[in-house]
Structure formats: C-alpha cells, structure tokens
Amino acid sequence: MLKQGLSVVIASILSSATYAGSATAATTTDTQLNNAWYKDGQATITEKLQQSRSTRAKNVILFVGDGMGISTLTAARILKGQLAGNSGEEGYLSFETFPYSALVKTYNVDAQTPDSAGTMTAMMSGLKSDAGVLGVDEDVVRGTCASVKGNEVVTALELAEIKGLSTGVLSTARITHATPAATYAKSADRNWEDISDMDIDNNAERADCEDIASQLVNFEKNLEQRYTGVDVDGIDVVMGGGRRHFLPKDAAFNSVDAVSAIEGDRTDGRDLTAEWSAMYPNGQYVIDQTGFDAIDTESTERVFALFNESHMQYEADRANDIAGEPSLSQMTEKAIKILDNNPKGYFLTVESGRIDHGHHAGSASTALNDAIEFSNAVQAALDATNDEETLIIVTADHSHVFTIAGYPKRGNPILGKVVGIGATEPSEDSAGNPYTTLGYSNGLGFRDLGAETDGDASYAAEAVAGRQDITAIDTTTSGYHQEVTVPLSSETHAGEDVAIHTSGPGAQLVQGTVEQSVVFHLINRALGLVGQ
Template sequence: MDRRKFFKNGSLFTIGAVMMNPLEGSANVLDLEEVNKNKKAKNIILLVSDGMSTGTLNMADLFLSRKNGIGSNWLQLYKDNKVSRALMDTASASSIVTDSSAASSSWGGGFRVNNGVLNVSPTGEPHLPIWQKFKKGGKMAGCVTTVPITHATPAGFCVNSKSRNAQEDIAQQYLDLGFDIMMGGGANYFSPELRKDKKDMYAAFKAKGYQVVKTKSEMESASNSESVLGVFSDDGLPYYVDRNSDENLKKTIPSLAQMTQKAIDRMKNHKNGFVLQVESGKVDWAAHANDIAGLIHDQIEFDEAVKAAIDFAEKDKETLVIITTDHGNANPGIIYGKYANDNFDSIQKYTQTNEWILNQIKHDSTVSQVKEIIEKANGHSVADQEAKTVLGYYDGLHKEDGLYNYKKLPYRAFAEMQGKINSVGWISMDHSADYVELAMFGPGSELLKPFVKNTDLHYLMLQAAEVENKF
C-alpha cells in the first residue's frame, strides 16, 4: 500500500517550519519524515480535549509556565518540533457549529452527519465506526473519558445511533460489540438501580468475561489479560481540581492519565496492535459553565494523559499519537489590563470549581457564609454586595439555563464577577465554529496536511495503520 497516496505531506509544512527556524527547523522536519517514512502505525492513540478553544490551550500553558516554570506537554511538543501540526475544520452536516456527536462521527464514520446523531447520514444510512473497522482488522480497541463512557465522543468512534441521548442503548451496543477496555463515568446507563429499564448491565458485562471495576484501586488491580469495563461515577467524573482537593476522591477516582496508562497496559502486547481514544470531556462542560478552575485544571489533567501517550509512543516506535479537540467552546481568554498578570495568577489559589462553590451556597445561606465559601475556594474575599448578588439567584425566581446546568445555578453571573479579579473573559456559554489544533506524533504523522476537514482524519488513521477501508 502506498501510504502517501491519500495524504501527501504538503511542502507548506516543511517550508513553514524552515522559515520559522532556518537553522534547526529543516533538520528536525527532515528527521521526522525520515524516522516515520514508510512505517506502519501498529497502534493509534487519539486524544481529544472536548470543547477546547485555543484560549483554553493557551491559558493552561501560561498557568503551568507561571506556576512551575514549565509549560504544557502539548505545547512543548511544538517547541521541540516533534509533531506535525494542522488546523482542522470542525463543521457538521447540519451546521458550521458542530456538536460533539457529529464531530466524533466525522472522525469515527468518515462522513459529516447532523448534530445530535452518531454515524447515521442525513438520509438514514449508517456509517461503520472506525473502532469497529479496526476490530474487524484484528486490533484491540478501547476508550477512556472523564464523562459517561456512553457520551457522544467515545460513542462516535464505536456505534451507530440516531440520537446521542440514547445512552442506555449505547451501553448495550458496547456489550454486543465487545470493545476491550471502556472506562469513565456513566453508572446511570449500566446500573440496574439507575437505568430506566432496570437491566443490570454490570452483570451482563461480567457474564461476557469483563472485569467490572468501580474504583481506582479496582482498576489498578484488574488483570491485563481480560477485558475491562470501568465506571467510576453516576454521570461525569469530578472535576480534576475538586478531585485533588478531596483525599477520598483522589483515592477512589482515577485520573485521565491513570486510565490512559491502564488502557495502554491492557492492550500494548496484542500482536496486531490497538487503537485507543482518550477524552477529557469535562473541559467542554467547564466551558459551558464558564468555570475557569474546572477548565484549566481539566485541561491540565488532559495534558498529563498526553504525556502518558507520548512517553509510550517514544519507547514503542510503532504508535501514532493524535492530539486535538472536536470544537471550540465559549472562547475564553485573558483580557488586557494593567493588572492582567497578577489577576490571572490569582487562579493558582483556586482550590475548587465554581460548580463546587455554587452547590455549597443554599437559599438560606447568609451573606457572611457566601463570602466564606468563596474565600475558601478562590483564596480571596468578595464585597458584601457581590455576595448578595450571587445569593439573589437562590430565591427561586432568578435562574440561569445552560447545558449541563441541571440545578439552574448562576454560572454566568459568577464568572462575570470573577472576571473582574482574574482578567478572564468569555464570549458565550456554548460551542463555536473555530478551526482547531491538530497535532500528530509517530508513524503516519508525515501524512498530515497543514489544513484538513474533520472527516479526513478517519481516512488518515486507516492509511497510517494500513487497514483497508473495505468493511
């Protein structure tokens, strides 16, 4: 198979890199091409920071640089010229602004579908998801995420469904299809006490030979010779900053990097290789809530998973690592001002998310109690009037809507109040049509063009692994 047939590595990439660093760039780019030339990707690890606007990537890197003197693993790959890099168009069949199911389906099925759908065309035809193609080709396949494992992004690589919301059915499809390791949240769709149909999916998975794990220690002790279903919360996993501020959560809930490492360990010795999707789904949820602590720390958690994947790939030499996002969300950024540096640095004192803060406040809380809760979580006090403004949203009359805002908490109002102190602004609480970052490391990365459609990634993965698109 001519691996360059579909994606010839554009000369623009080489020329651009040389012009940026004429002394070093050309050598590094040539080295990348020479190292990967004509090599097959035995394994593929695709990492998705769901809903990551460019500002999110930027702020996490600045946060780490200013805190530790070392930036993010993702951007260090750029600085070291270790990856091929592109911009990707994220549109769906129904809109220039995609949702996660259509975005994942573009990668999973190779075609653009309408928002809300998983690998079913606008005229009703199903598209075979790519993890099924790789399974048919003899590879192991799995997904790990910080949201329900049945959520849109992992599901887009695995199943067909006319609705992303059919998560009970998606759990059943996972069982029928026999993926090798699936871990995240989502007990609502597996537990007989929580499923609407009362079916015990845990028992069904066990009957099929799966190890079912529900805690970090159970995951760590699970055998790497048998399939694993890991479900660690009813819905999404706790935000990373909230988890790390709670010793019990740290002991019981694995991080995304720990789940990633477990998945690699489970599948790395398979003779035909493996494919793995890794998703930080709560980056998207934090963006929907304009929750800066949730956003930055979950992006940092994702970045730790990037390191786990790259560390493995550097030793393995046969693994293509793909790092990207499915769409932007809320487009946050640091706003110019005299005290922008110090204001942004104040986020380093945040020990809890806005979700945690706003759930601690009750309708009968006093002004002093509200101030105490905020100071404990954000490391600074607020004025009485600001506390009264927040408390005003708990009178049963003033409520905010918004995706994942089940309790109608005042996320937008609170973020606007925080912005006066941390210099972070947001353009919305929803997805955007941004072109997004796409980076690749390892065999197959030389196939990447400087600008691609999201659907192109489907065929690039098949091409890199030399798996015929015949299923």
C-alpha cells in the first residue's frame, strides 16, 4: 500500500501537482524536464538499457594508462575541456562515456602501494604477484634467477598466440619496461631489461636467466619450448621505445637519433634488432616517423618499431624528436589495421607509459597532456573497430599521490592558482600566500621552468619541500612543477583504487569493486582463451 502511495505521489509531482511556493506544477516540471543535466542523465540511462549483453568478442584491446589514478582522470578531463575553450568540468575523456565502469584494487601480494610489474602481471595472468617481478607468481624471490623456474604464469597475450590470434604490444615507454614486458617476459626482476642490468659477474646464477629484451625477440621460441605441442608465429606488432636494450655497447651500432655517445647497452655483443630481422624476413624494423608512415597496413605481416634510445618523448615534446616519432593514437590506429588482417581476431595491449613518468617528475602539465593523448588513442581505437565484435578495456595499473584541492570556482584554470567562487583574486593560505589547485604529497617539489615541456628537467636539482611564494609566478606554464609536503628524489605511487571502463562484448561484466586480477578473466571470457 505504501509502495503504491509513493508511486501516486511521484506521478503527481511529475504531472499535475503544485509545488509549494511555485506558480503551477506545469511550470516547475517543464523547467526540470527540459534542464540539460536532467535530460543528459535520462539519455545516459536510456543508452545503458540498450547495450548488448553478449560476452564473446573477436578482438580485445587493453589500454593501460600507467599511473592514471582517479585524480588524473578528473584533472585531464578538465584540462582537455579548457584547452578547447570550455570550463572543462562538464566534459569527458573518450572512455569516460563507456557504458560500464568499476573500481580496481591495485595492491601487490607483498605491497600495499604497488608497482607496475606486479599490477600488470595480475592483469595479464589472473593472479596477483609481488612487486618488481614479471610473469611469475608470488613464490618467486626477487633478484634470484633460480626461483623463476616453475613459477612462470601464462599471460593473456601468450594464450591469444596459442589460439591463433594476432597480437600486439604498444607503449610510449621502453618496450622492455614493466608494463609492456609483463605481457611476454618471465623475470625475477623488472630491471633486467638487458644483460648489462643483471650484474652477472657478481651474481653468477643469473647467467641462467634471459634478459627481458632477449625474451621479447625470442618470444616465439620460448613459448613453444615452454608448452609441448604449441605452434605460434610470434608477436605481430611491437612499438615503443628502448632501443638501447637491443643493441651492442658499440658506437658502430648507433642509430641516427642516438642521444648517447654509445647508444647500446648490451655487453654480450648481440644486436637483437638484426636477430629479429633474420628471424622474420618479411617483417619491418622501424626507428622513425618516415619508416612508420611507410608501413602498408594491408600487406605488412609484422612490425618491430623502436622509436627512441630510451622512452619515447612526452607528448608535449614529440615534435622535437630528432628522427620523428608517431603519437600513441597513430600507433594504435596503425596496429589495429595490421592486426585486423587476421580473420580469427587479435589481442592488443596499449600503454601510455609516460603519464606515470610525468607524475614521478612532479609535473602535472606533462602527465595530463599525456593522459589527454591516451584518451585520443582510445578514440582512435573506437573509430577503427566495431563495438559488436571488439571489447575495449581502459584502466590503470596504479595511481599517484596527486591531489585536486582548495575551493576553486567553476572553470578556474586547472593548472592555475585557486580562485574561489565569486572571487577575482587567488585564495590565500594561513600565511597569506596563494596556492595551486593541483599538488603532490611528495616528490621533487617546486620548479618554475617557464616554457620547458620536458618534465624530467626537474631531476636536475635537489628536492624542494614546503610552501613557496608563487604570487608572481604563472603556474599554468608547462614548466611549472607543483609544491610538495615530503621531499623525495622522485614522487611515488599511491595505493587507492583505480577505475576501469569497458565497451563492447563482455563489457557488462565489469561491476562494483574488483581485484586487479579480474581483468585477465574478463579478457579470457571475451576471447575464450582457456577454460571457456
């Protein structure tokens, strides 16, 4: 009876009842029903009700914004809108319009605040592991080569290869860095990117372990040896930075855009780029924008692209690259066009690695501009795929100690100083000094580098803690680095949950708050990789 009474009351309010203090019900109701916020919310619910309930996909694309916590999403969304001349708060990043989202718990087995190796291993394997190790379970001992044997886990990328799907790994970081490496490598230490990192002279037992760069080139052989009867053709598309880990420590092997006097780091004399080319004579090894642009996506069988000696450029600096390098969205679009030549489907991982690096450097501007390009890459994938056959997953591996604070008014520059509602001058702290909306709990702290776009320039000086007089400083410039409370040589990760957004077949399985290892099971269910 009560339920029926409430229904009558609600119907009355939305039709003919009169609100106290208002002229007529019709006037008040029309105003509400025609309000843009009201209509937008109604349209959102209507759209969700029309979503497909299929759980099987032909293709899966996993996007990982490294270090892209909730505060980063919010600030990047606002900055994107403000760069377009809007207030910013009302906008969305491309994937924030996806029909399904949830929260993801990011801790490692041995760490409350995680690192990228353990978190990506969880997403790739379906089980959580320790910080600092790749493609192995929690029983491994970090830095001990012998502990790897028997503790290896199989990854979604490997299972996709075994099923006959095409596969790809893209990153703006070194391709041997933790997040991309977790898709293909088994290592007791994420830092063993090449043999020179393993210090074998002082740790003889490590000679039995293969460095990460070598594992990438030998991926096909290693996978077939690990599982009897398996026949795969190797990763089809690899694009990122990190050329130094594939080249000998010999200036004769320098690339045209080498930054160091000797670009290569390998102390075993191996040129892994040449080994890859010999292994895949029909493949294309690419190092610059010209080579990238020349790739014919309809005829190219596979691509190995290393665009930089170390990490690729921050998005804000990409145009300054000596030999030129593509954006993350360009790499994503090209990779999809190559991979979708396989009628069986594909699995692609795309990482925006330098969001994380911008935050570590304490440069909000750098991190947020890379996050905006990450959003562009997701949009490129949406434009290049069919929502009825491709599941797109967008998430982060962990967050950062990055905050949005104070009481700035609507539309206040997100990189600027706090100006309150109705005010024209910046708000002040208890000592009478203005302060910024964005900040970091720890890290290198205050820098006023003007138009400098390289966030890593902050590492050239010692950490600065506490408040500074920023009254006369333009904090919206790309070279401004936010103040911190705790001075450290680098800003740290944070431990709170991150978001996951999904679209396409199986997207509806993302609900509530989940363990990070659930991401693998989402991919597995969509592609029917194992046990499905």
